[in-house]
Amino acid sequence: MLQLLTSPYMHIVPLIAAAAIVFGATRDERPAYILANIVRSALWMTVFLGGIMCVLLGLGWFLRG
C-alpha cells in the first residue's frame, strides 16, 4: 500500500481532481450542479484511465509471459 502511495502513478490523482473541478465548474453556474458534475467527471476520468492502465498492465503481463 505504501509502495502504491509513493509511486509515480500517484501524480495522476491531483491532475484528475483539478481537471474534474475545472471541467465540472465550466458546465454550470449552480453550486449543486457543479458539484455533481465534478463528481461525475472525476469518476469518468478515474474509470477511463484505470481501464487504460489495466489494458496496459494486461498487455505487459501477456508480452512478458
Place this chain on the structure above:
Amino acid sequence: MVFFESPKGTVRVELGNRYLAALYAWLLPGAGHFYQGRYAKGLLFSLTILTVYFVGFWLGDGRVVYASFKQNDVRWQFFVQCLVGAPTFPAIVQATAGSENAPPLWIRNYRYPPNQAGRPAFSRIEDPAEVERLGAAAIPDGFMAAPYGEVTLSEPDVLSAWHAELGHLFDIATLYTFVAGLLNLLVIYDAFAGPGMLFEGDEEDEENPSDDAETTAKTAEPKDAATSPKSGESKD
C-alpha cells in the same frame, strides 16, 4: 446578459465585455470571472489552476516552463503552458531578450563546461569561487530560460543534464504545467461564452428541490431565451 436554458430552468449570467473577460481570464486564471462578478467560480478556477501550475513548476525545479525554438529543442509544450498567462511571461522575456548566444537574464546557477578534468560535463557548480575561476566558460542556467547552448542528439548538453537531475519529474512537471494551460483554456471559454450546460446532468439531479427553487427564481424572461443551452442572449 446571457440566458442558459436547460430542462431544469434558466440561469442568467452577466458576461460583461466578453472579449475583455477572456483576456483577463488568460492573463490570470479566474480573473475574467472576477471581472464578471462570478467570484466563487473565479476563486475556484484561480486556486485550482495556479496550484496545478505551481506544483508542476516546483516539481520541475522551475525549469520545465521555457520557450525554445532551437534546433533539436523546439519546446512545443510552451504554446499550451503559456495559456496560464502571466506566470509564464518570464519565459517569453527570456526567449525574446538578447541575441541567440547571449546569457539568459536572472541567472540561478552555473554549470561546468564539458571537458573539465574531474568534473562531469554540465554538472552544477556549487562553489562561487569556481564560477569566478571559469569566467565566461561557466554555463549559466537562467530562471525560466531555455537550456543554454546547443542541444544535440548525440552529445551531453544542458538539457540532458536537466533530465538527468530531475529524472521522471521533468516529464511529470511538464505534464502538470501543460494540463494547467489546457484547463485555463476551458476557463477562458467559460468567461467568454458562459457555462456549457449539460442536459444529462439535469436528469440525474432531479431530486434536488433547493436548486429548482433557485433556478426558478432566476427565470425572469425565459421565454425570449433561445432553446439551445448556449445561445440565449439579450441586450440588458
